[in-house]
Amino acid sequence: MKQAANLTKNQSLVYSTLSDAGGPLSAYSILDVLRDEGFRAPLQVYRALEKLQEQGLVHRLESINAFVACADPGCSGHGTIAFAICDTCGQVDEISRTAIEKPLRAWTTSNEFEAEKTAIEIRGKCRECKD
Amino acid sequence: MKQAANLTKNQSLVYSTLSDAGGPLSAYSILDVLRDEGFRAPLQVYRALEKLQEQGLVHRLESINAFVACADPGCSGHGTIAFAICDTCGQVDEISRTAIEKPLRAWTTSNEFEAEKTAIEIRGKCRECKD
DNA sequence: CATGCAAATGTAATAGTATTACACTGGATG
DNA sequence: CATCCAGTGTAATACTATTACATTTGCATG
Structure with missing residues (x-):
């Protein structure tokens, strides 16, 4: 969780949801998990995911429309995966x-x-x- | 168009739409093109696409949710692309x-x-x- | 401290992609 | 003829993602 400190509230909620899942989740699955935390709209999830991807903490799996926490956090430097x-x-x-x-x-x-x-x-x- | 002869009506309509396009199209774009030919529901397109993919005549581009005619038709044998x-x-x-x-x-x-x-x-x- | 800007957030509405379910047809096969 | 199966037609629904607009927060700067 190298960069986790920089994350905003929503971002860290989404990130820990993904980390805890230990596997890929769809944006809407994340939303469901986080409804208890006050999430109400998909955009809240998508926005957080976007930032997390920029930081290399999360990857998007195109072929299944899902997202997964990076196995090697802080790896934004690594190339093609x-x-x-x-x-x-x-x-x-x-x-x-x-x-x-x-x-x-x-x-x-x-x-x-x-x-x-x-x-x-x-x-x-x-x-x-x-x- | 090696295997085109085996295709059903809907399949060849979808295939030639993709061929003519000369680039990737979404399933719904294909549907729009084929409304004149009697297509009315997305499923008609998806079903045809599925068969065409099995035959290697069409590829799906996962990252943009689109489909493209294979550049080398009849290439179902070729491996990873x-x-x-x-x-x-x-x-x-x-x-x-x-x-x-x-x-x-x-x-x-x-x-x-x-x-x-x-x-x-x-x-x-x-x-x-x-x- | 006040101001102003940039980033983040909240919410609703809508757009775009894909599947499920059910009914029907027509040809091949026994 | 009976049956089976691939293909088809249609409607309804589920799932994924974005646009638009209003609001708030953090923080650098005058």
Whole structure:
């Protein structure tokens, strides 16, 4: 929780909800959890998520419209991340390998594409669930 | 259009809409285009898209909730694909490099993860738009 | 201390994306 | 003929995200 101190009230509520969940949650699931804390509208969640993503504390999983606390908080410096998402149990693993980034960067460089954000998501079944 | 012959009426309508578009379309955009052809409900589009994806004729772009005709139709055999999506002009490039697949497969293998579907999407600005 | 600005917040309304449920058709197969 | 199954039609609903506008808070600065 390196940067947690900088967070505003809403931001830290959303962040700890995600951390406690130990897995991905949708924005509306977060909203439901936080209704007790006074949250009333989706925007409150989306706004907090946006800031948290900027700080690298939270990642968005595009392929399932969900959000997950970063496994390595304060990692805003790390580059391209890949996620392995189990469609059965919902568990998410972060794969932070520069090895993956390299061939992608080779393409963007030679095609003069200015990459801003890269999503790599492997969907399937994790070791526990695949049998 | 290798396999186009196998397609049902709705499927080929959706497929040619996507082909003609020359870029990604949302399901509802497709629906709007096809209202003249008798389409009335989103489900008609989603069902066709599902079949087209199974056949590898269409890809889904997870990060923008859109669909695009495969650049290399009939390519259902090809493995992991990466997409470069220009957020400015909307143009999409397919990057089909086994080089990318390799490090990912290394991870899934050593973690015994059974990959079913992999999304790799680079968002940014293409050569044309980046200036 | 007062002022003013920027960031954060609260709320409502709406837009955009996707699925569930149920009914029906038509062709292939036994 | 009976049955099965893939495809289709339609309506209703669920889920995800954004726009617009009003208000508040923190804080630097005069």
